Amino acid sequence: MSARVEAIGQRGTGRLVRTLLIVAAVAYVAILVLAPLGGIVWATARAGWSNVTSTLSQPDVRHSYWLTGVITVISVLFTTLFGVLTAWVLTRHHFRGRGLLNALVDLPMAVSPVIVGLMCVLLFGRGGWFEAFFASRGIQVIFALPAMILVTIFICIPFVIREVVPVLHEIGVDEEEAAKTLGASSLQTFVRVTLPSIRWGLLYGIALSTARALGEIGAVLIVSGAIQGQTETATLYIFRAFEERQEPSAYLVALSLAAISICLLVTIETLKKRKARR
């Protein structure tokens, strides 16, 4: 098949068109994506090693990394667990209202992060629907960790589901049925048969959610109040450093976030490919 694809790619108008198309594609991506990436690497490098040590020694910076880590871990765990459950229900159960559920999954993609933040304020902020309930129990939601986690979860919901649903469709129910006829319980079937089949899709979805959670700004900016050293995440720190004209620090933290996300995705892609080649 790939030989035929290759053949059709090279026939006819020939090499000139092919070369032109490839050059155009590569140039577009290079200018749009690689150049800015190069830009920030260059800008960070130019600031030198002293920038690294001075930035990373600031307690605010350290705290912001820690906070980002906490929010990311909790939100990703949550969306992974419920994401797998939801994907399972969407593909293996048939019931009225499933179509509606399916449509809900993609909604967070269509909602601006700013609106997500605003929603949270409307629910838990002053005069919000649930403000009284939590206030009377002494739980601070808005301008605190709970709200920051809630908005991050909202934004991460689609990733695991979108990656796992097509895989669940593709593997079908054959192997699951085979496991049951061999005496495996539903839980055994899921853990021993389904989970290994969806693991790469699942991991990729987790990596995408992690990348998204690490870098979330719009929603968190609104619900956190961005209190320095308290509710300031890494992205919020970058935002403030930029406004305070401490660009080198902003560059460094931004680059580190990008590096973490990229490493995560590249690792999972490589693992997936190596496994597929086996």
Added chain:
Amino acid sequence: MSSEVLPIGRTRTLSPRGLRSGLGRLGLRAGALVYLGGMIALPLSAVITKGFAHGLDSFRSAMAAPGAVSAIRLTIITALVAAVVNAVFGTLLSYVLVRYRFPGRGILSAVVDLPFAIPTLVTGVMLVALYGPASPIGGWFESHGIHIVFAPLGVLLALLFVTLPFVVRTVQPVLSELDVAQEEAAEVLGASRLRTFFQVVLPALRPAIAAGTLLSFARALGEFGSIVIVSGNITNHTLTAPVFIFQLASQFRSDEAAAVSAVLFAMSFALVLITYRLAGNRGERP
């Protein structure tokens, strides 16, 4: 025989065992429903109720704020331009990735996915690092009268960066599943490569291209992180709708913020619904 095989989700057994598994199924289903309903539907209904609580009054008063109208106009125009550019270059990229084998193809494919990995705020920072006044490249453009950072062009670049993968990733699978035999048949019948592309390949890709384009448009409408850095948020010049909502919210004018949000959300939601129709309902596919 697969036509006879229905999903394992229907039983009518009333034995204790069947009842137990029926309850388990119901539990899972309820879990999914509460998750999506509580986490997505509920907050969204809050924005919509709040936004339209006073009819369109809140929206009108928000629109009366300085720069409001121009913010919405700028958002729609830049998102539209980004979507069109994406349609063209996204299709080109997926064609090159699927149909050509060349050194560096794997890297190109990986780079297309980068915007999914890079935090949007970092995108903004990157653009400033490259085109900002402090950088030699930025300085060169400035001296030639081309303003990127703190100008609408910067907003557009940020949107293009952020939405790059959408068209590519929706078109690519369709293109690679497209039967090469159709193209071969067209060529055997005497059609030129160009004609084959426009009359055989493109019509088959049209729904996917449209879906990817609409998705990137919807995403561009709501983009915040990269723009808030790169645009400078200058009222009547580079202020976009999401940043405008942010400003309203931080001034505790949440009624007005909700009104603008509801309108912005309605637009993106409509687009996503159309995309759904075009791409076919994922869950229904057997």
Added chain:
Amino acid sequence: MIQESDARLIEAGKTPAVRVEHLTKHFGSFAAVDDVSFEAQEGKITALLGPSGSGKSTVLRILSGLEHSDSGRIWIMGEQLDNRSVQERHLGFVFQHYALFRHMTVRQNIAFGLVVRKESKADQTRRVDELIGLIQLKGLEDRYPDQLSGGQRQRVALARALAPRPKLLLLDEPFGALDARVRQELRKWLDQLHRELGITSLLVTHDQEEALELAHEVIVMNQGKVEQIGTSTEVYNDPRTPFVAGFVGAANVIRGVAINGRVQFGEQFLGGAQHLEDGSAAHAYVRPHDVWVGRESRNGSSSPGRIERMSDLGWVTKLQVRLPDNQLVIADVPNDKLFGLQTDDPVFVDLRKAKVFEPPGAARSDELSVA
């Protein structure tokens, strides 16, 4: 109901291994399985034969517990199973597309049923080794399914189903996904294996040759209903319904009208229509190798015709004979019985072995009018 069945069991003198009574299953308004009853004997292979969509796979899936019937009862080894879950039924199931666990090796696949039933490690190893020997895949234990050929995969699937020592083996089109030559080989192998193990088996297939060759008894199904139950010889030589006559083995259909216990087609007649009313439509089914062709009329049931085409298949020649009323009959004549017949020769065909039925369409409309 139960008493009545028990009485019948005592009468029969022994318990059938599988017993299905009035099984019915609808998908929406479509009756996939429509009042199906049958029995299968212990230690034998029983085939469910029918075209796709005839409900045979659904019957198998209901037996396994993967699907639930709307009504009807199932006994396996004398035990009523309708309320048992798949896991509790402890049956072996071999799927058409193998359904091997892609992420497990051959060994892990076969061991799966033993692992989930928490058998001891030593027992697992012993049983798996034994089965790998049985399916002749020694040396390939550590391969993954995608490193095996189709035939090898199906043998692994069989070993996996057999590993937990099921009471009953259910085979759903086990050779359906394989090419013709491998099918033949595996069929022979399965036959031999069954002789060794003697496990009661139900085989679903749309391939009549497979059913006739492997099965002790054949249950022919069509449109959710049982058409006929019998040994291979019975269903082949003595079809009870036009469907069976047409589906099991190739058959010519000669269309005519019943008159005085005979079928009239054009000016010609053939016998065997005593059960049909005068003037009703009649279809006569006759197998190509049961058609006698010669230069002279043998008796009253011979009809004149003309040879239109001859194709030599090596040991037998296929003749296309045009009858006077323009219907076509195919005859398989052994080459040593041709006696120099040529294309365009006028001949007589003897159709006395034909089975006469009411046309299937007519029977159906009758049923509908009764309902």
